[in-house]
Amino acid sequence: MATVQLKSVEKAYAGHKVIHGVDLEIRDREFMVFVGPSGCGKSTLLRMIAGLEEITGGDLLIDGTRANDVSPDRRGLAMVFQSYALYPHMTVADNMGFALKLAKVPEAERNAKVAAAAKILKLEDYLDRKPKALSGGQRQRVAIGRAIVRAPKVFLFDEPLSNLDAALRVQMRIELARLHKELDATMIYVTHDQVEAMTLADRIVVLNAGKIEQVGRPLELYERPRNLFVAGFLGSPKMNFVETAVQSADATGVTVGLPGGHSIKIAAKPARVAKGDRVTLGVRAEHLVVDPAGALVGRADVVEHLGGEVLAYVDIGGSMVVAKLPGHDRIVVGDPVSLAIRDGGAILFDAKGEAMPALGA
Amino acid sequence: MTATVPLPATPAAKGGGRAVRTLPFIAPSVAVLLVWMIVPLAMTLWFSFQRYNLLNPFLTGFAGVENYQYLFEDPALWSALANTLLLVGWVLVSTVVLGTLFAVLFDQDFFGRGVARLFVIAPFFVMPTVSALIWKNLLMHPVNGFFAYVSRSLGLPVIDWFTNIPLTAIIVMVAWQWVPFATLILLTAIQSLDRDQMEAARMDGAKSIALFRYIIVPHLMRPIAIVVMIETLFLLSIFAEILVTTSGGPGVATTNLTYLIYVRALLEFDVGGASAGGVVAIILANIIAFFLIRTIARNLTA
Numbered sequence: 212m213a214t215v216q217l218k219s220v221e222k223a224y225a226g227h228k229v230i231h232g233v234d235l236e237i238r239d240r241e242f243m244v245f246v247g248p249s250g251c252g253k254s255t256l257l258r259m260i261a262g263l264e265e266i267t268g269g270d271l272l273i274d275g276t277r278a279n280d281v282s283p284d285r286r287g288l289a290m291v292f293q294s295y296a297l298y299p300h301m302t303v304a305d306n307m308g309f310a311l312k313l314a315k316v317p318e319a320e321r322n323a324k325v326a327a328a329a330k331i332l333k334l335e336d337y338l339d340r341k342p343k344a345l346s347g348g349q350r351q352r353v354a355i356g357r358a359i360v361r362a363p364k365v366f367l368f369d370e371p372l373s374n375l376d377a378a379l380r381v382q383m384r385i386e387l388a389r390l391h392k393e394l395d396a397t398m399i400y401v402t403h404d405q406v407e408a409m410t411l412a413d414r415i416v417v418l419n420a421g422k423i424e425q426v427g428r429p430l431e432l433y434e435r436p437r438n439l440f441v442a443g444f445l446g447s448p449k450m451n452f453v454e455t456a457v458q459s460a461d462a463t464g465v466t467v468g469l470p471g472g473h474s475i476k477i478a479a480k481p482a483r484v485a486k487g488d489r490v491t492l493g494v495r496a497e498h499l500v501v502d503p504a505g506a507l508v509g510r511a512d513v514v515e516h517l518g519g520e521v522l523a524y525v526d527i528g529g530s531m532v533v534a535k536l537p538g539h540d541r542i543v544v545g546d547p548v549s550l551a552i553r554d555g556g557a558i559l560f561d562a563k564g565e566a567m568p569a570l571g572a
Numbered sequence: 573m574t575a576t577v578p579l580p581a582t583p584a585a586k587g588g589g590r591a592v593r594t595l596p597f598i599a600p601s602v603a604v605l606l607v608w609m610i611v612p613l614a615m616t617l618w619f620s621f622q623r624y625n626l627l628n629p630f631l632t633g634f635a636g637v638e639n640y641q642y643l644f645e646d647p648a649l650w651s652a653l654a655n656t657l658l659l660v661g662w663v664l665v666s667t668v669v670l671g672t673l674f675a676v677l678f679d680q681d682f683f684g685r686g687v688a689r690l691f692v693i694a695p696f697f698v699m700p701t702v703s704a705l706i707w708k709n710l711l712m713h714p715v716n717g718f719f720a721y722v723s724r725s726l727g728l729p730v731i732d733w734f735t736n737i738p739l740t741a742i743i744v745m746v747a748w749q750w751v752p753f754a755t756l757i758l759l760t761a762i763q764s765l766d767r768d769q770m771e772a773a774r775m776d777g778a779k780s781i782a783l784f785r786y787i788i789v790p791h792l793m794r795p796i797a798i799v800v801m802i803e804t805l806f807l808l809s810i811f812a813e814i815l816v817t818t819s820g821g822p823g824v825a826t827t828n829l830t831y832l833i834y835v836r837a838l839l840e841f842d843v844g845g846a847s848a849g850g851v852v853a854i855i856l857a858n859i860i861a862f863f864l865i866r867t868i869a870r871n872l873t874a
Contacts, residue, residue: 263771284777296768300790309786310776357776 213287213364213397214239214274215260221268222255222421229255230421232269237365237399242391245401246408247418248444253401254369256418260399261290261367274364284310289358290367293374295350297342297357304329304338307356328359331393348379352386359394368400372407384410405445409433417441439564442493448522451499451532452560453492457484464570465559467492470528473506475552479559479567490567491560496522498556499534501542505551507532514544525550613854619847626841639848648824648832649849653856656828659743660807666747667803668796671754676788678755679762689759696752704816707745708734738818738826745813750806754799761795762788797868804864808857829853 215237222230230252237243245253258264260271262283271278278286289310297306304325305312311321329335332352342350351371358366371387372380388411391398402408408415409429417424417432417440425437429445436442442450458466458474460481467490468474477492484490499507509527521536525548534550536542559567623635643649678689695703711718712733720730733741765788773787811830814820820827820835827835833853837846 261775263774283771283775288775290772290775292768292772294766294768296766296772298769298773298787298790300793309773309778313777313782313786357772361776 214272215365215397215399216272216275217256217260217269218272219269220256220259220266220271222252222259222264223267228421230259230267233421233423235416235423235426237397240395240397242398242400242411242413244408244412244415245399245418246403246405246415246444247424249403251418252421253403253416253418257290257367257369257399257401260365261288262286263290287364288367289361289363289365290369291351291354291358291371293370295342295354295374297350297353299342302339302341303334303345303353303356306342306353307360309357310361324360324362325356328356331359331390332356347375348383351375351383355387355390364397366394366396366398368398368402370402371400372402373404380407387411405447409445415445417444419444435566436493436558437566439491439493439560439566442558442560442566446495448496448533448535451494451496453494453527453530453532455490455492457486457488457490459486460484465490465567467559469506470530471508473508475506475557477557477559478555478570480570483561483567484559489562491564493558493560493566494532494552494556496533496535498553499532499550500553501534501536501540501548502551503549505549507550507552509548509550511542511544511546511548514542523548616847616850616854619843620851622844622847624843624847626843635844639844640851642845643848643852648827649852651824652827652829652832653852655739655824655826656808656830656856658739659746659810659828660804662743663747663750663807664800664803666743667750667754668799670747670751671758671799672789672792672796674751674755675758675762675792676784678759692755693752695749696756698749700749700812701816703749704745704813707741707748708817712741734818735822738822742810742813742817742826745817746807746810749813750803753803757795757799758792761792765791797864801864801868804860805857808853808860829856 215235217233217235219232219234220230221228221232233256245256247253255264259266262278262281266279273281273286273288298309301309304322307328308321308325311324316324325338326335329338332355334349334352334356337345337349337353342353345353351374354371368387372383375383384407387400391411400407400411412429414427415429415432416426419440425432425441432441433445436445436450439452443452453469455467455469458468460466462481464476464478465481465484466474466476469492475492507525507527509525509532511523512526512531513524515522515524517538519538521538521540521542523534523536523540523542525532525534527550532550534548542548555569561567620639621635621637623631623633623638625631674692678685678692682688698706709716712720712731714720714730714732714735717733719733723730731737769787770783773783778786809830810828811834814826814828814831815834818826820831824832829849829852833846833849836842836849
């Protein structure tokens, strides 16, 4: 059992607030990912949980007990740092066993635990090496091993993959997912990479400017973002936003205008808007399909052939939308394109940037 | 018949290296350095085998090993060697230990840290002669000195530093001068220690002492080796402090090799004997340098 609860947790540096009252409950054995742009406070939040930063206000509960004033090593957490933070003068085995050595664990038991962790991470052949003699991926694994050896209640990861090259990152991502299953532990993971967030998380916390924007399962966040920020942050390519105005709103949906004179009806609850209100139409690239009768009409401005798919950036009179088309599409720059939105593929955001609920919801 | 197709020659096979002759470019500086080093060395060696005494200009000619024989039969040489090693050794130990502690202390954040750092560095800027005079007359003087005043107010016996424990007095003085250097180097070294590493150690449960022993000290090993090497170079030739305070005495209690050579050359005017002493000093310095550089080289590659 290991749960972490944050109750209106705040952080201020010399009166300047950087975390504004975060409420969050991390469940037992959950893989929770904090994601957000740089400077949003996700690392600070993690370091507050770790005990490396003081909590200015609110409560941190680990397994139900208040841990605000418990020293970092007694919180039962282990952290993997972005820079790995390995001890350069110690061998891999000593690095991994350092916490146990300080805790005065007998040597035989210590060695057994280190060996077990090394086995999980396939580091058995490197135990006598110094960190300098290891590759980036191996160092990363040692840093994880150092955490595993302590058998913590909660693993904390602070952007652990951002120092690795792209290929290795994908590989380590898969290993981390496997590790989570194998260790069956609660993990909190900070990243700015939304692909890592989407693939690893049980639940994602999207943070922006020290506040939680939305918490939820990855697909839930992807398909039903609560606001413009979450919608724009998750997904690659970025969700298309078209600024427009309401033409009519009734019980069957909301009709909005489009550049080029067309209009389109979205099945959203009309409650919060009236005719003439500014709204933003959000459509993901994969929800746009080529359709001669489509409402979005324009010319292909940039075309990226990625093999399996084609990203077509279409200028629809003032704003640019990107459509993800099948890989065999031979569209070229300058082609006239008409795009239609798949059913259920559009979201309307009101003037405050909040998503409007769908009709059925 | 089979035709042979030659493979394209690789650039390396064509004698890849730089085609420019570098000798003419480095020759001038090498020549200057050689002259700079070799001439004094050769002259010292030459004089050490000559009968050359300024008091008796008629006594000249090749002396053979006479100068050396005279030197090695003189008990003053052995005590000077011992004093040199004691002085260097104890100053190294105290400056490295105190320097490490000060470095850790001044790395902490506290009110007035900037001023405190300035004060701890200050002794380094005091001229050796001035510092020797201050230590001799204001601090260690048995009658007027501050230490004597403290002892008397506590009812303890007064120590006459330069009479009873002269070498210790000099070691204290020189160490005071060199602690700032060690502190400075080690402080910058501590500041280059990866903060993530410290935090990782804190999460691993390392409290202050364990943090110091397992993280900070290993990190400082290399800079400490540098401090030891640089200080040794300077400490082997300590002179001003001895001249100002004890003039090598009482007896030869504070005569180190440098001072012995000075006495031979400029008080006894025996240039030949002094040169022999100089050669011994060169050999000693080289032996020490050999071991130092070997350990440091190992430290740098490890």
